[in-house]
Amino acid sequence: MHRKEVAKLAGVSEATVSRVLNGxxxxxxxxxxxxxxAAQQLNYVPSALAQRFALRRSGNLGVILPMLPKVNLxxxxxxxxxxSGIGITAKQRGYDLLMxxxxxxxxxxxxxxxxxxxxxxxxxxxxxxxxxxxxxxxELQDGRHPFCLVNQRFDGESFNTVDADHxxxxxxxxxxxxxxxxxRILFLNGPAVYSNSLDRLDGYRQGIEEAGLTYDRxxxxxxxxxxxxxxxxxxxxxxxxxxxxxDAVIAANDRMAIGLLQGLKELGIQVGKDVALIGCDDxxxxxxxxxxxxxxxxxxYEVGCAAASRLLDTISDPRNSFAVKLPVKLIERASSAAVAxxxx
Amino acid sequence: MHRKEVAKLAGVSEATVSRVLNGxxxxxxxxxxxxxxAAQQLNYVPSALAQRFALRRSGNLGVILPMLPKVNLxxxxxxxxxxSGIGITAKQRGYDLLMxxxxxxxxxxxxxxxxxxxxxxxxxxxxxxxxxxxxxxxELQDGRHPFCLVNQRFDGESFNTVDADHxxxxxxxxxxxxxxxxxRILFLNGPAVYSNSLDRLDGYRQGIEEAGLTYDRxxxxxxxxxxxxxxxxxxxxxxxxxxxxxDAVIAANDRMAIGLLQGLKELGIQVGKDVALIGCDDxxxxxxxxxxxxxxxxxxYEVGCAAASRLLDTISDPRNSFAVKLPVKLIERASSAAVAxxxx
Numbered sequence: 001m002h003r004k005e006v007a008k009l010a011g012v013s014e015a016t017v018s019r020v021l022n023g024x025x026x027x028x029x030x031x032x033x034x035x036x037x038a039a040q041q042l043n044y045v046p047s048a049l050a051q052r053f054a055l056r057r058s059g060n061l062g063v064i065l066p067m068l069p070k071v072n073l074x075x076x077x078x079x080x081x082x083x084s085g086i087g088i089t090a091k092q093r094g095y096d097l098l099m100x101x102x103x104x105x106x107x108x109x110x111x112x113x114x115x116x117x118x119x120x121x122x123x124x125x126x127x128x129x130x131x132x133x134x135x136x137x138x139e140l141q142d143g144r145h146p147f148c149l150v151n152q153r154f155d156g157e158s159f160n161t162v163d164a165d166h167x168x169x170x171x172x173x174x175x176x177x178x179x180x181x182x183x184r185i186l187f188l189n190g191p192a193v194y195s196n197s198l199d200r201l202d203g204y205r206q207g208i209e210e211a212g213l214t215y216d217r218x219x220x221x222x223x224x225x226x227x228x229x230x231x232x233x234x235x236x237x238x239x240x241x242x243x244x245x246x247d248a249v250i251a252a253n254d255r256m257a258i259g260l261l262q263g264l265k266e267l268g269i270q271v272g273k274d275v276a277l278i279g280c281d282d283x284x285x286x287x288x289x290x291x292x293x294x295x296x297x298x299x300x301y302e303v304g305c306a307a308a309s310r311l312l313d314t315i316s317d318p319r320n321s322f323a324v325k326l327p328v329k330l331i332e333r334a335s336s337a338a339v340a341x342x343x344x
Numbered sequence: 345m346h347r348k349e350v351a352k353l354a355g356v357s358e359a360t361v362s363r364v365l366n367g368x369x370x371x372x373x374x375x376x377x378x379x380x381x382a383a384q385q386l387n388y389v390p391s392a393l394a395q396r397f398a399l400r401r402s403g404n405l406g407v408i409l410p411m412l413p414k415v416n417l418x419x420x421x422x423x424x425x426x427x428s429g430i431g432i433t434a435k436q437r438g439y440d441l442l443m444x445x446x447x448x449x450x451x452x453x454x455x456x457x458x459x460x461x462x463x464x465x466x467x468x469x470x471x472x473x474x475x476x477x478x479x480x481x482x483e484l485q486d487g488r489h490p491f492c493l494v495n496q497r498f499d500g501e502s503f504n505t506v507d508a509d510h511x512x513x514x515x516x517x518x519x520x521x522x523x524x525x526x527x528r529i530l531f532l533n534g535p536a537v538y539s540n541s542l543d544r545l546d547g548y549r550q551g552i553e554e555a556g557l558t559y560d561r562x563x564x565x566x567x568x569x570x571x572x573x574x575x576x577x578x579x580x581x582x583x584x585x586x587x588x589x590x591d592a593v594i595a596a597n598d599r600m601a602i603g604l605l606q607g608l609k610e611l612g613i614q615v616g617k618d619v620a621l622i623g624c625d626d627x628x629x630x631x632x633x634x635x636x637x638x639x640x641x642x643x644x645y646e647v648g649c650a651a652a653s654r655l656l657d658t659i660s661d662p663r664n665s666f667a668v669k670l671p672v673k674l675i676e677r678a679s680s681a682a683v684a685x686x687x688x
Contacts, residue, residue: 026486059462060442067435080424091411091445096462098404099441101431118403118440142370258632288602288632 003044010038060098061090061308062119064110066126067103077254077283078300079125082150085304086123093312095120108136114145121146121311128193129154144318148311150303153195160314162307162324166196166280167203169296169328173250173278174207176294176330181340182248182276183213186240188233188260190225190252200252200280219246223256230256234263241275247340248276254283254295261289261335276336291334298328347388354382404442405434405652406463408454410470411447421598421627422644423469426494429648430467437656439464452480458489465490465655472537473498488662492655494647497539504658506651506668510540510624511547513640513672517594517622518551520638520674525684526592526620527557530584532577532604534569534596544596544624563590567600574600578607585619591684598623598630598639605633605679620680635678642672 007014012031019027020035027035038044063086065079083097090097098119102108113119122140127133127149134154140147141159148160170187177185187204190197201220208215221236223229230251237260240246251257257279261271271277272291279286282297306324314320347365351358356375363371364379371379382388407430409423427441434441442463446452457463466484471477471493478498484491485503492504514531521529531548534541545564552559565580567573574595581604584590595601601623605615615621616635623630626641650668658664 065431067432087409087443087445088411097443097445099431099443101435101441284629285632288629288634290634 006035006038006042006044009042010034058098058117058120059095060119061086061095061312062098062100062113062122064100064102064122064124064127067101077281077285078151081300082125082304082307085301085306086308087304089305089308090312093308095308095312108132110136110140110147111143111145114140114143121315123147123307123311124149125151127152127154129195130193146311146314146318148307148322150307151194151196155195158321160311160322162303162310162322162326163196164298164300164303164326164328166199166298166328167206169280169298169330170200170203170250170252171207171210172203172328172330173280173294173296174204175211176332177248177250177276177278177336178207178211178213180276180336180338183340184219184244184246184248185213186219186221186237186246186249188221188223188230188249188251188256190223190256192222197252204250223252225253225255227255227259230259230261231263232259234260234267237275238264238267238269241269246275248278248336250278250280252280254279254281254286254293257293257295258285258289261293272335272338276338276340278330278336282331286331286333289335291337294333294336295331296328297331299326302326350379350382350386350388353386354378402442402461402464403439404463405430405439405656406442406444406457406466408444408446408466408468408471411445421625421629422495425644426469426648426651429645429650430652431648433649433652434656437652439652439656452476454480454484454491455487455489458484458487465659467491467651467655468493469495471496471498473539474537490655490658490662492651492658492666494651495538495540499539502665504655504666506647506654506666506670507540508642508644508647508670508672510543510642510672511550513624513642513674514544514547514594514596515551515554516547516672516674517624517638517640518548519555520676521592521594521620521622521680522551522555522557524620524680524682527684528563528590528592529557530563530565530581530590530593532565532567532574532593532595532600534567534600536566541596548594567596569597569599571599571603574603574605575607576603578604578611581619582608582611582613585613590619592620592622592680594622594624596624598625598627598637601637601639602629602633605637616679616682620682620684622674622680626675630675630677633679635681638677638680639675640672641675643670646670 003014003017007017012035016031017035020032087097113122124147137159148162151163153161174185189201192198205215221233223233237249249260251260257277261277264271269275277293279293279295282295286293286295303326310322310324347358347361351361356379360375361379364376431441457466468491481503492506495507497505518529533545536542549559565577567577581593595604601621605621608615613619621637623637623639626639630637630639647670654666654668
């Protein structure tokens with residue numbers, strides 16, 4: 001199919017066809033419409049686009065993101081850091097970034113993104129271990145479409161993943177507190193649909209046991225990673241503190257820790273003095289609270305870089321499959337600096 | 345050009361051609377390669393893709409973002425809020441978001457994004473009033489490609505824009521301080537290549553004059569909107585405070601205000617007591633500093649929503665051109681709560 005035939009059918013010059021299809025130079029709206037209709041009728045596609053199709057290269061790296069109700073996604077530390085790492089790496093490798101928002105209940109037709117050549121490869125953020133997600137990812141895997149997960153494992157599947165060592169993080173936090181004499185360490189975890197919540201719980205339990213303390217299921221509370229869910233636990237935690245049933249808290253992210261800190265402050269309980277508190281993420285906020293918040297530093301930016309880089313490597317050679325786990329590090333600040341008080 | 349001819353050239357069945365081109369079902373790698381080569385040779389594109397081309401619809405809303413050295417872009421409050429607004433609105437309107445990172449020196453061939461049908465419309469963030477940017481945008485305008493600017497005007501051009509009323513913001517801040525008796529109000533602005541910096545300066549000047557004070561050019565300092573650039577001004581500001589030459593500071597964003605606050609604290613100067621301080625953005629950080637930071641609340645999320653929504657309206661009817669300006673609001677916190685001390 002040639003440009004000439006499109007020009008003939010539309011009754012314009014070949015130069016006009018070029019101008020319309022390339023979107024350059026002034027063209028009357030009526031002429032533009034005629035050319036587009038002729039092109040559509042003849043199934044004409046300029047050769048550059050046809051080539052791009054044949055090479056199956058969109059030049060886009062897809063990022064699937066959950067739509068979380070009432071959350072400005074980009075404003076959460078986790079997503080913004082990971083996306084920065086992905087974005088910079090994609091740019092360095094000559095890719096643009098296609099953000100694909102998915103509602104919780106929306107069908108997950110990930111394969112279609114590849115079929116319609118919207119993306120050449122795809123990173124899935126905020127995946128949950130629920131049946132329809134698992135099925136959609138298995139379908140991608142079966143079709144040999146390049147994709148990877150960040151911060152989420154699916155046990156029994158060999159999906160490409162990049163993650164941080166969350167287990168190591170909460171284990172370190174428990175041992176840090178135990179060394180300072182804290183013995184009744186509460187753990188405020190996130191939901192179990194995220195494998196990183198389970199990893200953190202494993203690490204908490206491991207730390208408790210290695211410190212010679214006794215694991216007590218009732219010492220594990222659950223929030224949803226929002227600041228509000230930390231704030232809401234303040235009354236229950238304040239009661240446990242006043243009853244002498246807890247002397248330290250580890251929260252599975254900084255947002256919950258900061259919410260809890262604010263709630264405790266309102267109830268007259270001073271973090272860093274009446275109770276020790278450790279967050280997780282080492283976000284900007286951890287440096288700004290009063291007292292500054294000890295936190296497990298997670299290299300989310302580097303996680304994003306590694307995900308994009310390793311994934312793009314699999315395009316040229318699918319044998320480059322990977323499961324990366326980056327180390328974390330406890331950053332000590334005033335919220336856990338005190339030594340435990342002698343027992344009353 | 346038909347699927348039949350591709351099948352013939354590749355020596356496979358038409359069903360196999362479909363499987364390969366649609367990326368469904370199992371196909372041997374060798375077969376896949378043969379089909380793709382045949383399709384490329386014949387310039388064959390499946391009709392769904394050809395139609396999408398003819399309709400000139402990629403389903404993508406482009407967002408052009410500057411690559412700022414050493415800045416995790418998504419982690420800055422401004423970009424993350426605006427992008428959240430854009431992302432949610434795009435999703436509601438059935439668009440995916442294509443992020444296009446541009447290096448400062450990179451040629452700005454925005455028109456090409458439309459020519460190659462990577463995007464249907466495009467939002468430009470972090471634009472600067474420099475000649476090559478102005479030229480690239482004028483080219484988009486001439487080609488009638490739907491685009492808009494956020495938070496940046498180009499005087500003399502009728503580009504679509506969405507912005508917040510920055511002039512109103514710094515004017516309010518000056519008057520708030522003047523009412524409390526502060527008379528020597530320093531202004532820490534951002535670079536003049538951003539029209540919003542110029543707007544803030546206009547507002548500062550207007551406020552100074554309306555409060556019956558005298559505008560003094562030497563009371564305007566310039567940073568680059570980073571926390572570090574605020575921190576770096578601490579020594580100069582501390583000197584001015586000790587000399588009695590300033591009693592209050594307005595910073596053009598919270599990051600610079602927080603950097604300045606930290607620097608002053610290290611020099612033994614207490615914000616909220618020795619000097620009043622007001623930031624701008626009302627970011628999360630403003631609530632977390634000690635003392636909490638007064639700040640001009642800018643509805644960046646709503647700015648993003650408005651930009652995406654108004655821009656997508658222009659696709660169906662280019663006459664829907666727009667220049668939106670959303671109001672801002674001063675949030676008072678402890679950093680500017682004190683009343684000015686009697687002069688020594």
